[in-house]
Amino acid sequence: MKEQLLAIKQTALKAMSEAKTLQEIEDIRILYLSKKSEISSLMSKLRDLPQEERPAFGALVNQVKTEIELALYEKKGKLEEEALNQLLATEKIDVTLPGYQFYQGQIHPLNQVIEDIEDLFIGLGYEVADGPELENDHYNFEMMNLDKDHPARAMQDSFYVDENTLLRTHTSPVQARTMLLKKGAPLRIICPGKVYRRDDDDPTHSHQFMQIEGLVIDEKITFAHLKDALLTMVRHLFGSERTIRLRPSYFPFTEPSVEVDVSYQKKDGTTGWIEVLGAGRVHPNVLKMGGYDPDHYQGFAFGIGVERIAILRYAIDDIRHFYTNDVRFLSQFKGVNR
Ligand code: DAH
Numbered sequence: 001m002k003e004q005l006l007a008i009k010q011t012a013l014k015a016m017s018e019a020k021t022l023q024e025i026e027d028i029r030i031l032y033l034s035k036k037s038e039i040s041s042l043m044s045k046l047r048d049l050p051q052e053e054r055p056a057f058g059a060l061v062n063q064v065k066t067e068i069e070l071a072l073y074e075k076k077g078k079l080e081e082e083a084l085n086q087l088l089a090t091e092k093i094d095v096t097l098p099g100y101q102f103y104q105g106q107i108h109p110l111n112q113v114i115e116d117i118e119d120l121f122i123g124l125g126y127e128v129a130d131g132p133e134l135e136n137d138h139y140n141f142e143m144m145n146l147d148k149d150h151p152a153r154a155m156q157d158s159f160y161v162d163e164n165t166l167l168r169t170h171t172s173p174v175q176a177r178t179m180l181l182k183k184g185a186p187l188r189i190i191c192p193g194k195v196y197r198r199d200d201d202d203p204t205h206s207h208q209f210m211q212i213e214g215l216v217i218d219e220k221i222t223f224a225h226l227k228d229a230l231l232t233m234v235r236h237l238f239g240s241e242r243t244i245r246l247r248p249s250y251f252p253f254t255e256p257s258v259e260v261d262v263s264y265q266k267k268d269g270t271t272g273w274i275e276v277l278g279a280g281r282v283h284p285n286v287l288k289m290g291g292y293d294p295d296h297y298q299g300f301a302f303g304i305g306v307e308r309i310a311i312l313r314y315a316i317d318d319i320r321h322f323y324t325n326d327v328r329f330l331s332q333f334k335g336v337n338r
Contacts, residue, residue, distance in 0.1 A: 001042060001049070002060065008038050009064045016071050022083070025076050032068050039065060109333040110210055110322055113237075113310050114192045117212055120236045121190045124229075126214070129189040131177045133196070134161065135168035143176035144253040145285045152252050157198040167196035170303060171213035172253060175282075178215065179290025186218040186297070192306065203318040210306035217282065217292060217299035223256075226279060226300035234262050234276070237309060245273050254280025254301055274312065277304040 012032045156169035174191040191213040199205045246258040257280035261273035282299035321329045
């Protein structure tokens with residue numbers, strides 16, 4: 001039986017060395033190592049051997065099986081490598097084939113306007129600041145020179161969480177926060193962000209919208225600096241042929257205050273004006289509360305509505321389009337102004 005076993009091993013190894021395909025290797029495995037193989041049937045004849053020869057024969061069977069298994073494993077690896085090399089040698093990648101088309105989103109039109117304005121002001125040496133949307137009454141109103149019973153609060157009714165905490169009604173509280181942070185040092189910031197007002201939504205009103213606040217504080221800041229910043233911004237946004245018109249206005253945090261109109265050409269060739277933002281020289285009280293001595297420092301500030309800019313720029317008929325996430329609307333702004 002031992003000779004028989006060794007003979008099986010020889011034929012198995014020979015077959016293996018001659019095998020040329022993975023399928024042949026698999027056939028050899030079934031023939032020599034499966035439950036129905038000759039080796040297995042020899043194992044079942046173990047009982048016919050004298051008792052004392054059984055362990056040695058059992059061990060030999062296992063040894064033969066392991067040898068065959070090892071040889072099989074090695075040969076299989078070799079054949080697989082050969083197959084891969086052959087594939088690599090023959091297969092060519094056609095780089096001219098078109099790639100897969102993925103759906104590509106684009107930057108939201110409001111963020112396009114914000115990024116555009118940020119780019120402009122960063123280039124002029126401004127920093128981008130931000131503050132919380134859930135704001136303290138102290139920053140939102142009091143530090144902006146609107147006492148608890150100030151009548152101008154009525155124009156900015158909001159959503160209160162408790163008596164002293166509200167969703168900010170404008171980005172102006174970031175002025176106060178930044179002043180305290182800068183501890184009396186000159187500053188130039190813009191601050192884009194969401195703001196909230198208690199309002200009934202319709203094509204031109206939304207209870208949530210976006211603003212960009214601007215604030216510059218330094219020595220010898222005059223109204224001319226404000227005019228220059230406003231004109232630069234308006235021309236950047238709407239074109240170099242535009243001009244601005246300032247109308248006297250009132251904001252508690254600036255004195256004097258102005259509404260800023262931008263010019264446009266009417267169909268009949270005459271000039272029309274559209275109001276785009278509010279601005280002014282920083283009120284001395286606001287400077288004082290922010291830690292600046294109004295005798296040495298002056299400032300200017302402005303607040304601009306992002307939706308309003310986008311509406312004018314892209315001729316949009318309903319402010320609610322910005323928030324309803326309709327891809328038919330949003331996909332129209334692919335790469336606009338970028
Ligand atoms: N905070 C004002 C508003 O929401 C806008 C504004 C006007 C901001 C004049 C300013 C400013 O900084 O100087 O109506």
